Amino acid sequence: MANIYLIRHGQASFGDDNYDQLSDTGWQQARVLGRWLSGRVAPDVVIGGDMQRHRETVEAIASGYRAPFPDMQVATGFNEFDHASVVHRFRPEWADRAQMQAELEASGHPAKTFQKAFTQAVQRWVSGEYDSEYPETWLQFKARVVQALDDLVDWAGGGDVFVSTSGGPIAVIVQQLLEISDRKALGLNEVIANTSVTRVLYSGPRRSLAVFNNYSHLEAEDPELVTFR
Incomplete structure (x- = not known):
């Protein structure tokens, strides 16, 4: 193999x-x-x-x-x-990068604070309850990746x-x-x-x-x- x-x-x-x-x-x-x-x-x-x-x-x-x-x-x-799209649908105010950085720094633990928000944002995306808000849904993303693997194996x-x-x-x-x-x-x-x-x-x-x-x-x-x- x-x-x-x-x-x-x-x-x-x-x-x-x-x-x-x-x-x-x-x-x-x-x-x-x-x-x-x-x-x-x-x-x-x-x-x-x-x-x-x-x-x-x-x-x-x-x-x-x-x-x-x-x-x-x-x-x-x-x-x-698209990480940015997923995060910004969950925290629209973070589309302003300066505001996001300020909030993360103010938390005292920027990396942990971002990771917590990111995890929640991804869970929202994966739930399927808000698909109309995303340029690529979770199911579309999975289908794209699986198709890429299939195409690679063939090629x-x-x-x-x-x-x-x-x-x-x-x-x-x-x-x-x-x-x-x-x-x-x-x-x-x-x-x-x-x-x-x-x-x-x-x-x-x-x-x-x-x-x-x-x-x-x-x-x-x-x-x-x-x-x-």
């Missing part, structure tokens, strides 16, 4: 004007992953969403890989859902594939493979580490989960490199 390596992007730049770019830590995480993969896995194909953090993760992996590395092909089906032709993507698509794919509930899928999404590797075995229509959320490459290099947002 061949392998699909689902790689969550390196840490993005939370709090910066452009969240979508990798932070310095994100670049380092992906270079570490590239060194770890070198000599272990030789991908036939490299796929990524068209988000900046997906592209930059592949660039950093390639720089650490120390061997010829395929150019990344874009597959937008592996893009993350890859039995080769080993790297996919640079985000936590949401990884959680959806694992949900489909394990046939678990939306609630459990959301729980998985919260623990997927930056540059972690989830490995899916496939042969034609047969697919199975072999590894979930492996970030031992970061723990071996420097445990402080382990991040989840």
